[in-house]
Amino acid sequence: MEPDKPGEQMTKKVLCIEDEHFIGELYKRTLDRSGYDTTLEVDGVKGLSLAQTDQYDIILLDLMVPNLTGIEILRTLRDSSKTPHLKAKIIIITNLDQRDDIRQEIEKQADGYVVKAELTPKELVEFLDNVA
Amino acid sequence: MDNLKKTRRQYHIRLLIAFFISGVLPLAVYIGIKKTVGLHNDYYGSAIALALVLLMSLFMASILARSLITPLKTLWELIISYSPQSNVQQPKIETLKIGREMVANLSMQVFKLASAADTNQQAQSAQLISLSNDFVANKLPLPLFVLDASETIIFANTPASDYVGMPNKDIIGKNFYMVMDMSFPSENTLDHWLKEVTVNTATASTSWERVKLNVLDNHPTRLFDLAAFYNKDNPNHYETMLVLFDHTKQYSQDDQAISFVALSVHELRTPLTLLRGYIEALDDELDTKNSNDPELKKFMENMRATAQQLTAFVNNILNVARVNNDQLELELHEENWAEILNSAVNAIRLRAKVRGIEIETTIAPDLPTVGVDRLSIYEVISNLIDNAIKYSGESKTIKIESHLNNDGMVETNVQDFGLGISSSIMPNLFTKFYRDHRNRSQIGGTGLGLYLSKAIVDAHGGVIWVRSTIGKGSIFGFTLIPFTQLAEEIKNSDNKDIVRGAHGWIKNHSLYRR
Numbered sequence: 001m002e003p004d005k006p007g008e009q010m011t012k013k014v015l016c017i018e019d020e021h022f023i024g025e026l027y028k029r030t031l032d033r034s035g036y037d038t039t040l041e042v043d044g045v046k047g048l049s050l051a052q053t054d055q056y057d058i059i060l061l062d063l064m065v066p067n068l069t070g071i072e073i074l075r076t077l078r079d080s081s082k083t084p085h086l087k088a089k090i091i092i093i094t095n096l097d098q099r100d101d102i103r104q105e106i107e108k109q110a111d112g113y114v115v116k117a118e119l120t121p122k123e124l125v126e127f128l129d130n131v132a
Numbered sequence: 133m134d135n136l137k138k139t140r141r142q143y144h145i146r147l148l149i150a151f152f153i154s155g156v157l158p159l160a161v162y163i164g165i166k167k168t169v170g171l172h173n174d175y176y177g178s179a180i181a182l183a184l185v186l187l188m189s190l191f192m193a194s195i196l197a198r199s200l201i202t203p204l205k206t207l208w209e210l211i212i213s214y215s216p217q218s219n220v221q222q223p224k225i226e227t228l229k230i231g232r233e234m235v236a237n238l239s240m241q242v243f244k245l246a247s248a249a250d251t252n253q254q255a256q257s258a259q260l261i262s263l264s265n266d267f268v269a270n271k272l273p274l275p276l277f278v279l280d281a282s283e284t285i286i287f288a289n290t291p292a293s294d295y296v297g298m299p300n301k302d303i304i305g306k307n308f309y310m311v312m313d314m315s316f317p318s319e320n321t322l323d324h325w326l327k328e329v330t331v332n333t334a335t336a337s338t339s340w341e342r343v344k345l346n347v348l349d350n351h352p353t354r355l356f357d358l359a360a361f362y363n364k365d366n367p368n369h370y371e372t373m374l375v376l377f378d379h380t381k382q383y384s385q386d387d388q389a390i391s392f393v394a395l396s397v398h399e400l401r402t403p404l405t406l407l408r409g410y411i412e413a414l415d416d417e418l419d420t421k422n423s424n425d426p427e428l429k430k431f432m433e434n435m436r437a438t439a440q441q442l443t444a445f446v447n448n449i450l451n452v453a454r455v456n457n458d459q460l461e462l463e464l465h466e467e468n469w470a471e472i473l474n475s476a477v478n479a480i481r482l483r484a485k486v487r488g489i490e491i492e493t494t495i496a497p498d499l500p501t502v503g504v505d506r507l508s509i510y511e512v513i514s515n516l517i518d519n520a521i522k523y524s525g526e527s528k529t530i531k532i533e534s535h536l537n538n539d540g541m542v543e544t545n546v547q548d549f550g551l552g553i554s555s556s557i558m559p560n561l562f563t564k565f566y567r568d569h570r571n572r573s574q575i576g577g578t579g580l581g582l583y584l585s586k587a588i589v590d591a592h593g594g595v596i597w598v599r600s601t602i603g604k605g606s607i608f609g610f611t612l613i614p615f616t617q618l619a620e621e622i623k624n625s626d627n628k629d630i631v632r633g634a635h636g637w638i639k640n641h642s643l644y645r646r
Binding site: 022030064116118122 | 393394400401402404405406411412443
């Protein structure tokens with residue numbers, strides 16, 4: 001776990017929309033230590049507006065967040081009329097097994113999918129390192 | 133009618149002539165003879181004359197009778213020939229010398245009567261058929277609707293009106309979509325299908341699953357399968373026939389079961405995520421603080437292994453629910469078996485290690501690639517090793533071996549040298565653990581894992597088995613099909629650009645192909 005050396009590479013910005021405070025905290029801790037710059041957001045609506053206004057490299061999106069579901073956020077972010085210049089890769093992070101129709105939609109719209117319980121924070125970082 | 137009057141008149145005239153010829157004429161001849169010959173007192177002569185006249189009268193009468201009876205006989209034959217199931221041939225009226233016209237007229241009447249009777253009989257039987265149609269449709273224990281070309285309901289049986297909850301008279305004549313407000317699972321709705329078939333085809337049939345009936349007032353929603361038959365321009369206007377199969381109970385139970393399991397698993401996974409996260413963070417802290425206390429390190433490893441095992445068990449619950457709901461979906465990809473096996477063994481090595489068990493792996497070189505669903509086959513390996521760990525007892529070794537067997541299949545064996553399994557419970561090993569209460573304590577928690585492993589290996593087209601000796605240990609083996617054998621199947625399916633790993637997937641990336 002090498003801390004990021006400034007100037008060696010661009011720090012990747014991560015937006016983590018996750019309502020479980022402790023999980024978010026663990027992810028931020030590990031990601032920041034691995035050289036990412038992580039912003040945490042627990043609210044769906046606020047998370048969406050952050051994703052639309054600021055540029056991120058990676059958006060970690062929980063499917064069960066307050067005020068707006070992850071699927072709705074995903075749809076809005078993928079709708080170019082509502083989110084014109086999105087360059088972030090969207091990775092769904094969830095512990096909920098999805099219905100077939102939702103799963104198919106996620107496969108179409110998201111860049112990656114992670115079952116949170118299956119990965120420790122470090123393993124998540126390893127996963128994200130491989131996301132182009 | 134005119135013909136009949138004419139015939140009757142002809143018959144009267146004929147009777148008069150017959151009466152005249154056979155009665156009046158011989159009498160006149162007799163009187164004439166008496167006057168001209170003058171046989172006033174000659175009894176002998178009178179008797180001869182009378183006998184002559186009588187003879188003549190008889191002769192004339194017989195001729196006349198025949199002229200009357202022959203047409204009657206012909207008529208009689210004619211009527212008999214028209215009567216049902218008769219063998220009598222229809223007489224030829226043209227051959228009649230006397231009364232041809234009369235018989236022809238009468239035969240016309242007979243023919244008319246006969247055909248009228250025929251039509252009547254046909255009409256009656258037709259009515260019977262239509263009645264029986266109604267009868268069957270009404271007794272059909274499935275809601276049935278018949279629509280005309282304008283999608284108006286022209287028939288609805290009793291179950292149909294019961295299903296909709298409206299009296300039959302309120303349904304007939306209404307537009308079908310006004311009576312049935314339906315939600316279809318895809319774009320292909322009844323409306324869509326009808327629009328297409330009315331343009332393109334004469335007859336067509338199709339069906340839909342999981343159609344939802346939206347009801348206005350507080351009735352519960354109904355879920356059904358719908359079958360439709362279309363017949364263009366049906367003479368009775370029976371253009372579209374619809375049959376409903378109510379599956380509300382089955383479908384809603386399924387949905388509830390899935391969501392219950394999914395939600396339970398979600399509730400279990402959230403604290404697990406945290407547990408694993410904090411164990412890792414704590415381990416990190418121990419490292420950075422250079423704490424080399426071996427006991428603490430051991431505790432950490434035990435905690436990590438236990439959390440991992442719990443995660444695997446939670447996945448089993450979810451996957452068993454998927455198997456039970458026929459939702460276990462596999463995506464078979466070409467994979468290097470040695471690499472998958474090693475990677476799965478490495479993931480579970482910690483769990484063995486904390487119990488002091490070493491896993492020895494022997495994989496034959498040059499194994500053919502296999503067609504497997506990585507995520508699922510990981511679980512098979514993981515379950516078999518977890519099982520071996522549980523059954524190892526005092527033994528500290530588990531051997532994993534893989535080779536190409538004589539049937540050309542890639543065979544993998546997981547062997548422990550522990551307790552062994554009693555032959556009496558072997559048949560139940562691959563069934564769900566809760567099915568056999570007597571053996572539950574003996575099998576422990578493995579029943580679920582083995583049941584799942586069998587389902588997954590079966591789905592891969594392989595076979596799974598167990599050999600065991602009490603006190604010596606067990607060997608669990610399974611086979612996989614080489615990829616070349618599956619290549620044809622894969623070729624025909626869509627080429628998926630998503631790479632699945634054991635813990636998630638990334639689009640267009642070969643992360644898990646390392």
